[in-house]
Amino acid sequence: DGLVADLLADEVERRTLPGVREPSHAVELTLGRCLRPSALVRINLRHLNHARLYSFGASHSLTLGPMTAGSVPLERLSPRIVLLHGFMGTPDDLAPFARSLGVQGRFVFPEGNVDLAPFDLRGRAWWPVDVDGRAEALSRGPRDLCQFGPEGLGAAREHLNGILDELDREALGPLVLGGFSQGAMLSCEVALSTPRPLAGLVMFSGALITQGTWRPRYASRPGLRVFVSHGRSDHDLSFAAADSFQSELAAAGLEVTWCPFDGGHEIPFVVWRTFRRWLSSSLRSSPPHAR
Numbered sequence: 650d651g652l653v654a655d656l657l658a659d660e661v662e663r664r665t666l667p668g669v670r671e672p673s674h675a676v677e678l679t680l681g682r683c684l685r686p687s688a689l690v691r692i693n694l695r696h697l698n699h700a701r702l703y704s705f706g707a708s709h710s711l712t713l714g715p716m717t718a719g720s721v722p723l724e725r726l727s728p729r730i731v732l733l734h735g736f737m738g739t740p741d742d743l744a745p746f747a748r749s750l751g752v753q754g755r756f757v758f759p760e761g762n763v764d765l766a767p768f769d770l771r772g773r774a775w776w777p778v779d780v781d782g783r784a785e786a787l788s789r790g791p792r793d794l795c796q797f798g799p800e801g802l803g804a805a806r807e808h809l810n811g812i813l814d815e816l817d818r819e820a821l822g823p824l825v826l827g828g829f830s831q832g833a834m835l836s837c838e839v840a841l842s843t844p845r846p847l848a849g850l851v852m853f854s855g856a857l858i859t860q861g862t863w864r865p866r867y868a869s870r871p872g873l874r875v876f877v878s879h880g881r882s883d884h885d886l887s888f889a890a891a892d893s894f895q896s897e898l899a900a901a902g903l904e905v906t907w908c909p910f911d912g913g914h915e916i917p918f919v920v921w922r923t924f925r926r927w928l929s930s931s932l933r934s935s936p937p938h939a940r
Contacts, residue, residue: 728754728932729816730825732851733809733832737765737772743829746916750925754932757816761832762808763801775809775835776801791883793890794834795860802859805835806842813845823932827851827876829916830886834858840873841866849874849931851924853916856886857894867901874931878908878920885914 730752734742740758747756761773768780776799786792799805813824825848828836833855840850841863850873857863875898879891892909899905908923 726822727820728752728822728825728848729757729820730754730928731757731759731813731816731827733759733775733828733836734761734773735828735830735832735854736774736778737770738774738829738832739772746921749921750928752925752928752932755820755822757812759809759812762805775805775831787885791885791887792856793887794856794858795890795894798859798862799834802835802838806838809835809839810843810845813839817845823848825849825851825928825931827853828855829853830855830914837863840870844869847873849876849928851876853878853920853924854880854883854886854891854914856890857897864897867898867903871902873903874927874934875903875905876908876924876927877905878910878916878924880910880912880915880917882912883914 730747732743732747734740738761740760743758744756747758761775763774763777765772765774768777770780813826816824824846826836826840827833827850830853833852836850837852837855838859839845840847847870850870852875855877875895877891877895877898879886879888881888883891888909892907895905895907899907906923906927908920910917910919
């Protein structure tokens with residue numbers, strides 16, 4: 650049960666993995682004393698130096714962060730769930746949420762390729778943001794970004810595709826790709842711009858961007874399972890625009906699960922509960938081409 654997993658996570662035992670040059674970023678997580686850790690492994694994934702990697706299985710859980718040496722004897726058929734943080738976020742933002750789901754699989758949390766420190770902002774982003782322009786737009790209410798083409802979107806797409814390509818070389822399990830806010834937008838961009846097999850696409854409080862580019866590509870993903878959540882009181886991104894977006898996807902033949910909720914720019918419990926069911930179902934029913 651996800652709630653039990655969340656409680657067990659509070660009792661995590663941490664042990665540094667041997668043979669790693671940056672031990673502070675490489676720890677083993679064993680959820681609960683009743684679970685047995687598997688043999689420790691070492692990992693060297695070039696692009697995943699910018700990701701946090703968690704494996705949740707029946708007997709163990711591993712947290713593997715930035716590494717510089719070793720080989721990779723990983724479970725090649727384990728489901729892979731890649732979740733991207735939002736603007737001013739970090740890879741660790743979604744880790745507690747994912748851990749609480751209690752779903753077996755390898756959870757990967759990439760790091761945005763834009764450091765916001767030079768802008769006097771915390772965290773990372775997937776593309777730069779005009780802070781003053783954003784503030785001015787928000788003064789008029791939640792934003793509809795359907796005509797927005799972010800500067801740096803191409804670089805972000807290349808960065809994420811590099812991570813996914815590296816992950817594909819090391820594992821063959823079904824892939825679910827998604828994220829929160831800006832991370833949701835980038836996930837959809839990658840899903841619509843590449844033929845990469847996907848078991849599902851996840852958009853927590855995201856938005857339609859580059860409308861003229863995305864709309865003709867909806868037909869390239871018939872039957873793709875998509876999870877979309879959005880708060881009716883989202884102060885940042887328009888709920889009406891999100892509702893219209895998910896309707897467009899459904900009309901184009903994608904299998905959309907729409908989870909509107911009473912709340913803001915967030916992932917509340919009702920979304921956690923609905924997403925957990927959706928994720929388990931998607932991984933069970935993913936077709937061979939998504940594996």
